[in-house]
Amino acid sequence: MKITATKENLLFGVSAVQKAVNTKNTLAILTCIKIEAKGDHLYFTATDLEVGIQCKVPAEVLTEGITVVPARYFTEIVRKLPDSVITLELIQDNELMIRYENSELNLKTMAADEFPQLPEVEGEHKLTIEAAKIKQMVKQIVFACSTDENRPLFTGVLCEIDNNEIRMISTDTHRLALKRESLQNKQKKNFSFIVPAKILAEMARLIQDEEAFCEMNIAKNLATFTIDNIQIVCRLFDGQFPNYQQVIPSQYTLKIRTSTKALQEAVERISLFSLDNSSNTIHLEIEKNSLKLFSQSELGQGHEQILINTEGDPVKIAFNYRYLLDVFRVIDDEELTIEFTGPLSPGIIRPVQSDTFLYLVLPVRC
C-alpha cells in the first residue's frame, strides 16, 4: 500500500471512525483502525463489534493495499502532522511509514486479516431522509433514554415509520420524548426498529453537511446508515417497546403557556435548593396566571413566581427538576405549553410553534 493524501482528509477519516474504537478493549485488534487504499480513496474502518463505522476520503492511491494501525497513536500523529501532503506507505509488511517534508515516522501495524469484517446489510427496508431532520430529531429525544444497561431496551430509541411520517420515541420510564417528521416512504411499508441511543447520537454528531441525506437500510437485527462518505453499521435491539401511546393523556384539566427561557432560569435557580437532597424535587403551584416554584432543603429555601397564561383548574404538583431542565435545553421555541390532569398525572410539555415534539414527565409524589 502506498498513497498520498492531505492532512485534512486523513484527519477527517480518523475522526469520523473514532467512536467505534474501544481503546480499552482487551482484544488489541479492536483498538485499531483499518486503512484500505482502493481506487481513488482511503477507507478508514473501526468497530467494537457492536457498531462499525467506515469513512472514505479522497487520496492518490499509488499501490492498493490494507493495513491496521493502533487508533490512539495514529490519530495523535495525524492531528499533529503539518498541513502538507502526507505519504503513507506500508513497508516490511508490518510498518506504516508516514512521510512529510524532511521527516518520517514508522508506526508498527497489525495483521490486516485479523480485523473483523463489517457485516453486509441487505435490509428489506430502505429509506432516505434529510440529514438535518435526523440531527434535530436525535437532539430532541436522545437525552430521555435510559443509561441503565440492565434494561437495554430503554437505552435504545424506537423509530417508527408510519406512512409518510417517521417518529422517534425515547423513554427511561420516568419521562418520554417523542419527535415526528415527514418522510418520503417510497416503499409504502410501515415498520419499526430500535436503535441504540449512543449510535444515533454519534450519527447526529457526524452530520456536518445539513444538506446531506441519510440513507437507512434496515434488516431484522442490523441496520446501516449512510451519510455522504460515512457509513455506520449497527445491531438493532430485539424486543417489544412499551405501548407509549397508552401513557400519553388525550385530555387535560389545566394548560399553561409560558416563556421557555423564563421558566428554565427559574427552575435552575430554585433547583439549587435541591442540590443536597437525592429526590431533586421542585414544587409547582399553579393558579390563575401565576406559577409559583418552590423547593427547600437543609441549605434553605427558594420561592419564585412567574406570570403565565393559564387555562383550566389550579394544580399543585412536584417534579424532578432534572427532567424539566433536560427538555428546556432542547426546545428552541420561545414559548412552551404544559398540560396537567392532576397532581399524580404526567405533565405534557410541547413547544408552542410546533406540533412535532412532545415530552411527558411523571410527577414526584410528596
Added chain:
Amino acid sequence: MKITATKENLLFGVSAVQKAVNTKNTLAILTCIKIEAKGDHLYFTATDLEVGIQCKVPAEVLTEGITVVPARYFTEIVRKLPDSVITLELIQDNELMIRYENSELNLKTMAADEFPQLPEVEGEHKLTIEAAKIKQMVKQIVFACSTDENRPLFTGVLCEIDNNEIRMISTDTHRLALKRESLQNKQKKNFSFIVPAKILAEMARLIQDEEAFCEMNIAKNLATFTIDNIQIVCRLFDGQFPNYQQVIPSQYTLKIRTSTKALQEAVERISLFSLDNSSNTIHLEIEKNSLKLFSQSELGQGHEQILINTEGDPVKIAFNYRYLLDVFRVIDDEELTIEFTGPLSPGIIRPVQSDTFLYLVLPVRC
C-alpha cells in the same frame, strides 16, 4: 445587614475569592465565604488558612453587617440570578434572604464570628509593579515549579528584588525558569522571598486590567498582594532556595537558533513515540545547520529534520520532551536559541528578542 447590588458585581466578588475556598475542608466554616457590608461596599472574603482572598465591590448598603454563606451554593445562586438589582438581607440572624423581581431565596448562614480573621501584614518591604508585568512573569515561570508537596520549597517561586530589578525563579530540580523585569525600588533595599506557586498563578488569573498595579507588602513569613479591589494574603516559605546562579553555565560550545513553532511542532510529533515509555525521552542530533529529532518505542519510531542556524560543535543529546514542550508554550518570540556545552550538560533556552527570560533543562542520560 441589608444591601442592594447588581448581579454582575456580586458575581465578580464571589468569583475573585473562589480559589481560597476549599470546598472539601472538614471545617465547615472554611467552605464558606464571609460577606461584609460596610460604607459603599460589600467585602467578600475566603480563606483556607494558607491563603486569604478579599474582594470589594460597590453596593448600596442600607444596613451594615456581616454574614457567612456556604461558598458552593451561594456561588451557584449568584451565577444563576437574573441580570437585575439584587437585594441581600440577613434575617433572623441565620438566613440570608436573596430577593429579585418577584422572587426570594433564603439561604442558611453560619455564625460570622467563627470565620477566621485574615492576618494584618505590616511588612518592612513595600513595592509597586505593573500588574501586566507580573502576569507575564508568572506565566513564564510558574510551570517549572515542582508539585511534590514533600519538597515544599520547590513548589514555591523565588522572588528576588535586586536594585531596580525583580527576578522570579522556579525549579523542580530537573529544569529551571528565570524571568527578570525592571522595577522602581523606592526603598532601595534588596531582599528575596519565596511565594507558593499556586498563589502566584491565582494572582495572575485575577489580573483582568492590564493597566492596574500590584502592590506588594512583604513581611518575614507573610505577604499581601493588592491589585485594584482584590487583596491576597498568603504565607511565604521559610527556607534557603538553592543557589541557582551556580548551575547556569556561563559559556557554551554550541548555540542553535530556530523557529519556536517549527521546533515545537516537531517535538510534539516525534514525542508521540515516547507515549508508551516512562522516560519521555527524545533524542536530538545537531550538526551544521541541521537538527535531527528522533525517538522510538514499541510503537515504532520517528525521525524529523529541521533546518536551523548553528554556531559551534555538533552534539548528540537527549531530553524529556515534556520539559521542552512546557517552555515552547510560554515563549511568545518567533525564534529561540538553545546553548549546549556537551551531552551531559544542561541546555539553555532563550527567546531571541528578549534577554529577560532563560530556561535551563537537564539532559537525560542514555
